[in-house]
Amino acid sequence: MAEKIPDSMLAGRLDVRTRDFAVTEVPVPAPGPGEVLVRVRAAGVCLSDVHLIEGELRPLFLRGDTVTLGHEVAGTVAALGPGVTGWADDQRVLLQAGEERNGVVHTRGVDYDGGWAQYAVARADTLVAVPDDLPLEQACIVPDAVSTPWAAITATAGVRPAQPVGVWGIGGLGAHGVQLLRLAGAAPIIAVDPVPAARERALQFGADLALDPADDDLVDQVRAATGGTGLAVAFDFAGVAAVREQAVRALGPGGALVLVGLTRQPLTIRDGTAFSYFGQKVLGHYGSMPEHVLELVQLVRHHRIDFARSVSDTLPLSEAATAVERLSNKEGNPIRLVLQP
Structure with a gap:
């Protein structure tokens, strides 16, 4: 009844x-x-x-x-x-x-x-x-905490296997972002967060390297980990202006900064000449579409992710x-x- x-x-x-x-x-x-x-x-x-x-x-x-x-x-x-x-x-x-x-x-x-x-x-x-x-x-x-990073990875950024990626902010969206980037075959996956426990979480979820944004040589560490190329995609899940500036500096030629975290603060690119010369991009992202939720439910159903x-x-x-x-x-x-x- x-x-x-x-x-x-x-x-x-x-x-x-x-x-x-x-x-x-x-x-x-x-x-x-x-x-x-x-x-x-x-x-x-x-x-x-x-x-x-x-x-x-x-x-x-x-x-x-x-x-x-x-x-x-x-x-x-x-x-x-x-x-x-x-x-x-x-x-x-x-x-x-x-x-x-x-x-x-x-x-x-x-x-x-x-x-x-x-x-x-x-x-x-x-x-x-x-x-x-x-x-x-x-x-x-699944709707939002998981589907938003999934849509950012697959639809907005179009991440391909073996592409080097960075994830700034390992909270509710970023932690799933790391997990899903691993599923998508990105490599290496570099996580950035000021909280030690969050960096440890990123490694547990599949990041290859976890860095503190306060490190003066963070960009050098990213370039070393990517064989000197820099990142193909940098995801800002934090919605913090300083994060975006740092992430742009870590991009390689043709690289894209994907803005997932929300903020009213202006976006600043300090070296616009280099940004244009290297053909880099800024991509806005918000939420997900119904098909992204359906894809994730299928992945769960077939035990590809939990x-x-x-x-x-x-x-x-x-x-x-x-x-x-x-x-x-x-x-x-x-x-x-x-x-x-």
Whole structure:
């Protein structure tokens, strides 16, 4: 017998005007035509959520002033809206991090209510079936924490086997970036992070070399590790202006800096002549497409990759504010914190 759906639920709500965030009781949403009600079992906490609460990011398409946060969501099917077929009660699913509306992508938990809640409504075509051997607390982070670096590597940068690459920032995105670059055959993979534990993590995830950005000879070390050529691709997962300047200096001829980490700070290239002479590039990157999530689920299904080390801790939904504070302060240097309603 299907679990009875209550009238109200807890949800982590943000007022985007005042930046007040609180877990509060709200009505359980009803799925409309073409929609599915999902019983949330796990929801990731991302730096983008922190940036929303702090006001660095603002929704572009939100109707009203409040939104339930959470774009990394997994759970089970609770109810089908009118006209929906192909999904069964209690089926394990993850949700794509957004949906296209009139040719424009709206982000879950930013432009419309997300999954920091006991229940979430999703358009049926944004559900992805989860393999039985993938725990939901790992499945929830595939959209964004894993799919964003995967899309940056495969689509934006087009990394090829044996290409030398650098990864700046070994947090939630960068750690997966290292793991996925290893899967893609990049070599060598050079990780850069100021935190010793993060550098050690990078080596565990598959980096060939882990460096401290404070090292005066970092660029020389990169060139030595790459046989003097420099990097084909440098990924900035940190969103820090100084990181970008350092990464550009480590590029080889024709090399590309891929901007994945978000910041409002300006991008500065100190030696524009050399940048132009060597035909180097700056490529912006944001999020992923639905096919990247599907590719990753297939890779998990065939045991090419696993995320057992990706969840640093789980917390109840009621402690969402604590999770945000821990991530903002990098307490324990987490890869991902996951809320469990």
